Amino acid sequence: MSKKINPYVLMVLPAFIIFFSFHTYPMLQGVFYSFTNWRGYGDWDFVGFSNYISVFQDGRARDAYFFTFQFAIISTILVNIISLIIALGLNAKIKFMKTLRAVYFMPNILSILIVGFIFNYIFAIFVPLIAESLGLTTLATNILGNPDLAWIGIVIVAVWQAAAFNTILYLAGLATISQDLYEASSLDGANKWQEFWKITFPLIAPFFTINMVLAMKNFLMVFDHIMALTGGGPGRATESISLLIYRGGFQGGEFAYQSANAVIYFIIIVTISVIQIRYLQKREVDM
Amino acid sequence: MRNNKHNWTITLLLILGSVVILFPLYLTVVNAFKTPQETAESILALPSSFRFDNFIQAIEMTNFFNAFGNSFYITVLTVVFTLLTNSMVAYAIARNLHKRSFKILFYYFVSAMFVPFPIIMLPLVKQMSGLGLMNPTGLVMLYIVYGLAFNVFLYVGYIKSIPKELEEAAIVDGCSRWGVFWRIIFPLLAPMNATVGILTALWAWNDFLLPLVILSDRSDMTLPLVQFVFQSQFSTNYNLAFASYLMALLPMIIVYVIAQRWIISGVTKGAIK
Numbered sequence: 001m002s003k004k005i006n007p008y009v010l011m012v013l014p015a016f017i018i019f020f021s022f023h024t025y026p027m028l029q030g031v032f033y034s035f036t037n038w039r040g041y042g043d044w045d046f047v048g049f050s051n052y053i054s055v056f057q058d059g060r061a062r063d064a065y066f067f068t069f070q071f072a073i074i075s076t077i078l079v080n081i082i083s084l085i086i087a088l089g090l091n092a093k094i095k096f097m098k099t100l101r102a103v104y105f106m107p108n109i110l111s112i113l114i115v116g117f118i119f120n121y122i123f124a125i126f127v128p129l130i131a132e133s134l135g136l137t138t139l140a141t142n143i144l145g146n147p148d149l150a151w152i153g154i155v156i157v158a159v160w161q162a163a164a165f166n167t168i169l170y171l172a173g174l175a176t177i178s179q180d181l182y183e184a185s186s187l188d189g190a191n192k193w194q195e196f197w198k199i200t201f202p203l204i205a206p207f208f209t210i211n212m213v214l215a216m217k218n219f220l221m222v223f224d225h226i227m228a229l230t231g232g233g234p235g236r237a238t239e240s241i242s243l244l245i246y247r248g249g250f251q252g253g254e255f256a257y258q259s260a261n262a263v264i265y266f267i268i269i270v271t272i273s274v275i276q277i278r279y280l281q282k283r284e285v286d287m
Numbered sequence: 288m289r290n291n292k293h294n295w296t297i298t299l300l301l302i303l304g305s306v307v308i309l310f311p312l313y314l315t316v317v318n319a320f321k322t323p324q325e326t327a328e329s330i331l332a333l334p335s336s337f338r339f340d341n342f343i344q345a346i347e348m349t350n351f352f353n354a355f356g357n358s359f360y361i362t363v364l365t366v367v368f369t370l371l372t373n374s375m376v377a378y379a380i381a382r383n384l385h386k387r388s389f390k391i392l393f394y395y396f397v398s399a400m401f402v403p404f405p406i407i408m409l410p411l412v413k414q415m416s417g418l419g420l421m422n423p424t425g426l427v428m429l430y431i432v433y434g435l436a437f438n439v440f441l442y443v444g445y446i447k448s449i450p451k452e453l454e455e456a457a458i459v460d461g462c463s464r465w466g467v468f469w470r471i472i473f474p475l476l477a478p479m480n481a482t483v484g485i486l487t488a489l490w491a492w493n494d495f496l497l498p499l500v501i502l503s504d505r506s507d508m509t510l511p512l513v514q515f516v517f518q519s520q521f522s523t524n525y526n527l528a529f530a531s532y533l534m535a536l537l538p539m540i541i542v543y544v545i546a547q548r549w550i551i552s553g554v555t556k557g558a559i560k
Contacts, residue, residue, distance in 0.1 A: 007464035011379035012392060015372060015435065022411070022432050023399055029410035040409075086304070094298040102547040103305045109543050109550070111493040113511045114532045117518055118311050121525055126314070126330055160307070165554070172555045221403050224495045227515065242496075245405040250500070255409055262406040270401050 033259045040255035051260035061261060063236060064244040071151055071240070072219035075158045079215050080208070083163040087170035088200075101171075108164035112157075116228025119157045120144065123229075147237035150230050154238060158225050162218065166211045173207030174200070209280040213273055220269055241265050319530040326526060341530035345517075349531055353506060354513040355538070358492055361423050361509060365430040365491040366484050373435055373483065374476055377442030378468055382451075384443075393443065399436035404496065412500050421503040429501065430491050438483050441557055445479040446472070478556060485553040492539060510535045 034051055038044035055061050090101055107115070124142045131139035143149040181199050190198065201208075223242045226232060232239035232247070239247075245265070249258035318326055319341055320334035345351065376396075383389035415425050454467045462470070473480075495511045502508060508516070514535050518528065543550060 008379040008383055008389075011375050011468075012389075015376040016392065018428075019396065019399075019432055019435055022414075022429060023402070023407060026407040026410040026414055027402060029414075030406050033410065040413075086301075089297050089301050089304075092297045093292070093294050094301060095293045095295070096298065096302075098548065100298075100301050100305060101551060102543075103308055104301075105547070105551050105554075106540075106543065107308060108554075109489060109493075109539050110536055111495070111511050111514075111539075113493075113495045114514055114535055115311070117514065117528065117532055118315050121528075122311060122314065125525070129330065160311075168551065168554050217401070221405075227495070228518075242403070242405045246408065246496075246500075249409045250412070259406075259409055262403070262409070266403055266406045269403050273401055 030259045031263055033256045034263050035260075036256045038256040039253040040249070044256070047256075051257050052264065054257065055261050055264060060236060060239070061241075061244065064239045064241050067151065067238060068220060068222065068240045071154060071158070071222060072216055075155050075162070075219045076212060076215045078155065078159045079162045079166050080211055082159060083166035083211070084170050086163065086167045087174055088196075090167070090171060091174040104167055105164050107161045108168070110161070112161055112224040113228045115161060116157055116225050119153070119160075120229050123153050144230050145234055147234050150234060150238045154222070154225050154229055157229060158219060158222065161225075162215060166215060169207055169211050169214075170204065173204035177203050205280075205284040209277065209284065212280060213276045216276060217269060217273055220272070315529050315533050315536075318526055319533045321526055323524065323526055341527050342534065345527055345531035345534060348527075349513045349517045350506075351513070351531075351534055354508055354510050354535075357423060357507055358509040361427055361430075361498075362488055362491040364427045365434075366487050368427070368431050369434050369438065369487045370480050370484055372431060373438040374442050374473060374480065375468060376435065377439045378446055378472055380439065381443040381446035384447075393439065396436050396439045399433075400440070408496075408500060415501060416503075421501055423502070423507055426498060426501050429497060430487070430494075434483075434487055434490070438487075441483060442476070442479055445476065449475055481549070482553045482557040485550050486557055 033044075035046055035048060036044045037047045037051075086104055090097065090104065094100065123144050128140050128142060131137075144153045177200065181203075182195060185195055185199060221242055222240045223246070226238055226240055226243055230238045232243050241261070242265075245258045245262050248254040248261075252258075314330070317333055318330065320337055320339075322338075322340075325332070325335060380389050380393050380396075384393065411429075412421075415421055415429075418425075420428070449472065453471055457467050457471055458464075493511060494509075495515070498509045498512050499515070502512065514531060517531055
């Protein structure tokens with residue numbers, strides 16, 4: 001018995017080695033290259049923190065961060081409000097419950113890239129056409145072609161798609177609440193509004209935390225939506241951080257520089273997630 | 288006390304709301320069958336006849352069946368190997384969480400959930416091309432490895448709720464630890480396997496960024512990638528584009544219509560853990 005290798009170790013060892021080789025090792029390499037001036041090919045030297053300093057001074061990077069944050073915060077809030085409302089509706093005593101749930105969950109199974117292409121057509125052709133026939137001049141042009149409005153189009157598509165998954169999470173949360181609580185509160189004369197804020201919302205608080213953290217994290221990594229809708233344009237108005245790293249790293253010969261950008265991006269995502277979890281979980285306990 | 292009457296106001300509001308979801312799909316379906324002239328007359332109208340010219344042309348231009356085959360191959364292999372390997376890793380971790388080394392391993396895997404892909408993307412592509420893995424095989428391997436973080440998290444939570452007594456009895460009867468896993472635990476994991484399988488399939492089928500950076504050969508392209516290349520080259524004929532999008536979305540929609548109850552409950556189970 002003592003000479004045999006523990007089977008548990010054999011079960012995890014290959015996974016550990018492969019995971020390290022294809023996840024942790026490239027990550028460490030990325031951190032390493034961020035301190036060099038490597039372009040992805042040829043010779044390189046150590047340059048210390050100069051890539052990091054450059055990122056902070058780079059207007060293009062600043063714009064990408066600003067766009068990504070604006071997009072992620074607004075989309076996170078909208079997705080959570082909308083999916084909570086839909087979940088409350090789907091949780092009520094409604095007719096066609098199964099069919100409606102199936103319809104509302106459908107966007108989650110569709111490729112964001114292709115959905116983006118379809119919405120691209122809606123924004124470019126359909127909406128202007130309808131707006132023109134109704135005499136609404138502000139909407140008569142493609143919003144994706146307007147540097148000030150293009151982000152709204154991306155928010156719409158992102159919310160359309162992501163609300164499906166968040167609705168499912170909220171529904172799962174609502175299913176855990178005992179019906180007795182509502183019966184008791186209605187005996188006490190609570191109205192629907194009080195019922196929601198005093199019972200429903202506190203009890204699904206853990207699901208609110210999960211939804212906020214997941215939605216924020218996913219939206220900070222936005223990529224497919226932008227490729228399908230604007231390609232980062234017009235100009236660079238909708239260039240997200242992941243798009244910038246992809247473009248600069250693979251096409252712009254900025255391997256080391258974008259590695260530094262990626263490290264900063266990583267630190268920001270982890271920090272935001274930790275702060276969100278801490279803050280929202282504290283609220284859960286308080287209530 | 289209970290009233291079993293349906294709330295028609297909410298039902299009606301939800302039906303109205305579902306238009307927002309179904310409308311883009313309606314637009315796609317009707318315009319996939321129309322000619323540009325018909326669309327110019329009315330975007331919303333039903334097509335005058337069911338002609339499949341757009342579909343035939345889109346199939347040729349995107350090499351649809353090749354891309355479909357690639358997506359199918361990648362998704363099936365990813366799901367099968369993810370279920371077989373990730374559950375085993377999670378089992379070993381779940382049964383040894385009292386040991387420090389396994390606990391560290393658990394947090395090591397799970398913390399990878401918060402690593403954004405762009406930070407590994409650039410070095411990874413260098414590494415994969417050095418190893419000659421810029422192909423579907425390499426892609427499948429990456430899906431299995433990158434899914435580990437979230438899947439281990441799901442599986443460990445579930446395995447902890449399975450009583451150990453069953454396993455101890457089997458060991459006493461002379462079953463090995465491997466035998467215990469394959470004969471007792473793996474079948475008991477069925478609900479979690481369904482959840483992980485569904486989430487993994489959705490991910491592998493719809494993913495765009497990873498195939499974009501990993502697949503180098505045009506003949507290896509998956510369905511989303513083909514749409515991307517097609518869109519940037521032939522964006523003028525929208526009817527053709529819609530036929531192409533519809534064909535790319537249709538396999539998933541058909542699977543969903545058949546198995547939606549199962550898919551929704553699978554995803555919900557993943558959410559509660």
